[in-house]
Amino acid sequence: MKYSYHWLKELSGTKKSAEQLSKLLMTHAFEVEGIEKFEHGLEGVVAGKVVSLEKHPNADKLRVARVQLGKRDTREIVCGAPNIAQGQMVAVAVPGTKLPGGIEISEVKLRGVTSQGMICSAKELGLGDDHSGIMVLPDDTPVGALMAKYFGFDDTLIEVKVLPDRGSDALAYQGLAREIAALDGHAPRFAEKQLKPIRVPSYNRAPKVIIEDKQDCLRYLGLSFKDVTIGTSPLWLQSKLILSGLRPINNIVDVTNYLMLLTGQPLHAFDADQLSGAITARRAKKGEKLELLTGETKRLTRDDLVIADNKNALALAGVMGGVKSGVTDKTRNLFMEIANFKSGLIRQTRTRHNLATDASYRFERNLDANLPAEVAREAIALVTELTGGKLSGMRDVYPKKITSWKISLSLERVKSVLGTEVPMFEVVQHLALLGLKVKKVAAKEQIEVSIPTRRPDLRDEWDLIEEIGRMRGYDKIRPAAPLVPLAAKPLNEGKRFERAVKTYLAHAGFDEVMTYSFYGEKDAERAGLPLERHLEVENPLSPELRLLRLSHLPLLLRKAKENIRSYDAFDLFEWGSVFAKQKSGEPAEVKSLEWLTVTAEKSGRGEVFFGMKGRVEAFFESLHLQEEEIVFESPERYAEVPVLSLLHPTRSAVFVHAGKPIGVIGEIHPKVLKAYGLEPRVAVAGFVVDALRQLQKKEREFTPLQKFPYAVRDISLTFPRTVSVGQVEKLLREAGSLLLQRFELFDIYEQDGEKSLAFHLSFGASDRTLSSAEMDAAFDRIVALAAERFQARLRT
């Protein structure tokens, strides 16, 4: 909220400048978001005296006034206002002025007469709506006076960020002035003013007030006035509103706004002649309608609280009044509401109806239910003074009076929390300055503090310690090293694994990217991912950010496309949470590691796939996974793995461990490539991070180095095309048994439905050099088993 410096100064009695004040607030109370000069736009507007007035020679409705602006400065100004008269003091905008309404004044000829400025209406000066004639100033206004100064606009605005805890007291001038005075070390100036007691006429004409919903309407104070005259507010009142960013409307509305700014208490004025019978604070009926001041009609619910007469709902309690019972120019009798409503309910109502108002903002912040009585006194004084009306009655229904509460605070606790000793006298002084009553408990380092009801944020010892800490200044606390046991911290295996993986990948040439955790329906569709498996954001920023990612791949593919503009080939990875909707509807979240490779060359016979597979194998080895536990299987059997939808059906595989899929690898489905505008140069892999981590070998053991040399022989076998390398490797392991130490595929050749595989075979034993007879036998076993199992023949 932006506060007028002058008004704060007047109420608090501080002598500090605006800059000093904001520094004081920053250090001890609130964040100051800015200090600025009030932009009134009246730099070129001065008071002038109409010394003579003549008819315009060429226009019936215009007159030519000679206006004195200074001892030697008298100007001729053309004016069309009906209310201008000789001897008046008026506000003159001289050429060069840009008025708040945007009008730029220059010397112009009006029907042949040069006008050296403009005599302004109230509206043109930004003071309300009156445009019926020029604004006439009091006779004692000095000639040449700067209007900005005269109106009190020569002011500085201090923008203070009042956080929710202090919304109950500091979103008001008095509250902030009280705070400033406390920081300054004295009592606030406004508190010195004695208020007259309220005298309610014995005939009390105020309508009866009934609180039906005592949970949500904590207090309802109503004032009735008779014979009010609606009019314009005096200048001092208008200027205070304008400085606070509110538009003056009429004396009644202005009084309610002024008192809200001053005290924080929202007020609402009803035209009493539009009310019928008793006033009730009740829940709205289902479907009940109310036309608000804004002209909008709201359909209410049982959860809304309304103020009603015996016929209709009149106002949405604590949020906004209705148009039918509002104050108009014709209002003669007035009913003024000064009430207190439950903060949570007001918040729900304004959220439900999307109606944030100055009133709801304050009620949401838990206002003091004892405030209405004080405000009523001010209201009576102002309404009677400004409207000529008379108080004709008052009702005050306050079912459960809120009283001050006590907190006992030990000095030991203060020291323990702040980490510094604060002497008793200082504690007492700080709290007393804040207006809290402090009582020492005899012979103990303890005090009992009474909390005024305007400070609902002070509930326990810690709240008071904060008050002491900030009043003293946190800079007075010296850093102190903790005394802690030298205990080893528990290791986070997940985090450690994450770092090892990321570090390896960076060394292996992968760039780490981070993408959003959500994408749109279009992305899911392009990738062929099932929509129903996605969790959805209820209130997304845009439809493109509506689905929580099931995989990083839809966005990684998008990023691949973007990066291809700058780079020919690259490897990317992202590590992060992916989400899925479980059958129960509950969210599931796991960490997923996903890779994407773009190669310079297109994949012919799966080169892109095998490039990726090589990376995966090296990765597994570097992590010391139990690789023999992980099987690459063809994807058909794992339809439940959603990302398979974007993989090439015959160039992809699933990593399986103990029968469970723990990852995928593959080239991209041609359909998906097309949707993303990519070429077949892309392969991806993805892993369930936790599954990989659990496959890390717990212990690693050294294998003695081979003492006796291996003998290497090559073998080339021809199989039917359907036989896979994996099957042949399995066969080699079986048939080679103990003597075949290593094998390496060095050629694949396909022709006429047949496939020839050539391997280097390394035979050896740990305790001897093999004889050629032993080797021949092993070799023959392999050939025989291949022939038996796959009808393979030895190629020569």
Place this chain on the structure above:
Amino acid sequence: MLQEKIQALYAEGKKGLETVKTKAELEVWEVKYLGRKSELNEILKGLKDLSAEEKRAIGPLANRTKQDLLRDFEKMKQDLLEKSIDWEREAIDVTAPGVFMRRGHLHPITQLEHQIEDIFTSMGFAVADGPEVESEWYNFDALNVPADHPARDMQDTFWLKAGGAKTKAKKTDEKSERFLLRTHTSPVQIRYMETHKPPLRIVVPGRIFRNEATDASHEHTFHQFECLMVDEPGKVSVATFKYVAEMFFTQFFGEKTHIRLRPSYFPFTEPSFEFDINCLLCKGHGCPTCKQSGWLELGGAGMVHQNVFEAAGYKRGEYQGFAWGFGLTRMAMMKYKISDIRLLMSGDLRFIRQF
């Protein structure tokens, strides 16, 4: 007699070596002075026939002389090899580029996260983490931000659509069933305290979400760091927080850093503060980065609210601790002078490859 002969042999050999110009000449020399039939070798072979006294005198001398000649020979061999190479033909342009070897790059956020984790773990803090999809209870209620409290407006939230029956939105009792994308890393405080007893010290890095429109300085997705230390009353205080924070920033920036606390409000701490560090760019004199104030606003902190301890299952007043959080994204932007926050989540390799 024999001694003189050996010395003469050495002198002669050495002199002869100096005249050697080619590999062939060197081979001739080798045969003559070091070969099996060389004079020196003959002497060495004849040692066994000498008297004990002569052996003592001649043996070491003959051996040493052979070693010396051998050494000179090896040196000459090296010299000749070196002279035989055409260095001009061997020459390459060493300023031409090396064979390209791709290296990868960790995201700047990750690099910073590692750096920060290392500092904290060296101070005895454990690294904790938690889910990004959170329940309303962990993200708000347990952190003393009840529904219908204006403090909820301090963090714009992405809510998840209720699964299955939409009406199952909220349980009024106990743990709320609505899900959201966590708006801060603080829910991990509760999760960790539920399963651990003080004394405890943790840091929590993580991705968080705010329902805010993006521009050069606002993102709906960013990274945060959370720090929590809890112990018995008297063992951890505001003064401790100041110490740990100063220690951390001093380590992080590599120079003495001071922190300044200003009063603030967070529902989950009491007292609460904003904390600033002295601007290291201008040394506190005022510059555009610190908006001429000499201080940089870095995050929020405070003493853990007793309601939060209660929500985590601790008894009110039994423990005390501080919690603080700061934007990892903001620190990365400061550190690398990144002017547009959106680059961090852009996946643009022209950006990533700079780190």
